[in-house]
Amino acid sequence: MTNIIIVDDQQIVREGLKMILSLNEEINVLGEASNGMELLEALKDMTPDVVLMDIRMPIMNGIEATKIVKEKYPNVKVIILTTFDEDEYIFQGLKYGADGYILKDAGSKEIINSIKSALDGSILLNPKVTEKVIQALNGVKPPKEETKKKNDAEKLISLLTPRELEVVKHIMDGKSNKTIGKDLFVTEGTVKNYVSKILDKLDLNNRTELVVFFKDLI
Structure with missing residues (x-):
C-alpha cells in the first residue's frame, strides 16, 4: 500500500485528487494539508511514501516545503503539482530534490504513473512540463x-x-x-x-x- 499526503490550499483540488487516487486500491490517502506548514506538522505524526505538493500556497509555499521535507525526510517522494504559469519555480523545485512535476489537470493514469515512477526511482514528467524544465535549467x-x-x-x-x-x-x-x-x-x-x-x-x-x-x- 502506498500512503499519500495531498497538499493544496484549495479544498476542491484536494477532493478531486482524493477521488482520483481512490480508484487505485494500492493507494491510500493518509492525510491532507492546505499549506507547507500544515504538512510539516502532519509529518510529525504521519509517514507517507509520497507527497503531492501544490506550489502556490499561503503561509508556506510548496517550494519551501519541498526543501524542508527533502532535508528532514529524504525517503519521502515529493511530486509537484504545477500549472503553466509557474515555470519560475521549476528550477528551485528540482534544486531542492522534487521527484517529479505533473500538471494539476492531469488524468488519473498520469498521476498514478507519476507516483509509481517516483517510488521506483524514476521521474515521470508531462511533456509540456519537461519543456519548461529544460527552459528553466538551460535558458536561451x-x-x-x-x-x-x-x-x-x-x-x-x-x-x-x-x-x-x-x-x-x-x-x-x-x-x-x-x-x-x-x-x-x-x-x-x-x-x-x-x-x-x-x-x-x-x-x-x-x-x-x-x-x-x-x-x-x-
Missing part, C-alpha cells in the same frame, strides 16, 4: 555561450567510465534502477551506487537534472 543561450557550455559538458562526460555512460543511457530511456539492474545483470544497489557517482562527477543534484544535462549530448 547565445550561440557562443551554448558552444562553450556544450564543450564544458563534454569534458565532464569524459570523467565517466563506459559502464557509467551505459547506466546514463538507460536512465535517458526512463528506466528505473531495478530495471537497469536487470538489464545490466547487477543488483539494484549497484545501480544506485553508479547513479550517485555519476551525479557527483557531474555536480548534479538528481536524475531530472541528469536527463536535462544529457538531453542534447546522447
Whole structure:
C-alpha cells in the first residue's frame, strides 16, 4: 500500500485528487494539508511514501516545503503539482530534490504513473512540463555561450567510465534502477551506487537534472 499526503490550499483540488487516487486500491490517502506548514506538522505524526505538493500556497509555499521535507525526510517522494504559469519555480523545485512535476489537470493514469515512477526511482514528467524544465535549467543561450557550455559538458562526460555512460543511457530511456539492474545483470544497489557517482562527477543534484544535462549530448 502506498500512503499519500495531498497538499493544496484549495479544498476542491484536494477532493478531486482524493477521488482520483481512490480508484487505485494500492493507494491510500493518509492525510491532507492546505499549506507547507500544515504538512510539516502532519509529518510529525504521519509517514507517507509520497507527497503531492501544490506550489502556490499561503503561509508556506510548496517550494519551501519541498526543501524542508527533502532535508528532514529524504525517503519521502515529493511530486509537484504545477500549472503553466509557474515555470519560475521549476528550477528551485528540482534544486531542492522534487521527484517529479505533473500538471494539476492531469488524468488519473498520469498521476498514478507519476507516483509509481517516483517510488521506483524514476521521474515521470508531462511533456509540456519537461519543456519548461529544460527552459528553466538551460535558458536561451547565445550561440557562443551554448558552444562553450556544450564543450564544458563534454569534458565532464569524459570523467565517466563506459559502464557509467551505459547506466546514463538507460536512465535517458526512463528506466528505473531495478530495471537497469536487470538489464545490466547487477543488483539494484549497484545501480544506485553508479547513479550517485555519476551525479557527483557531474555536480548534479538528481536524475531530472541528469536527463536535462544529457538531453542534447546522447
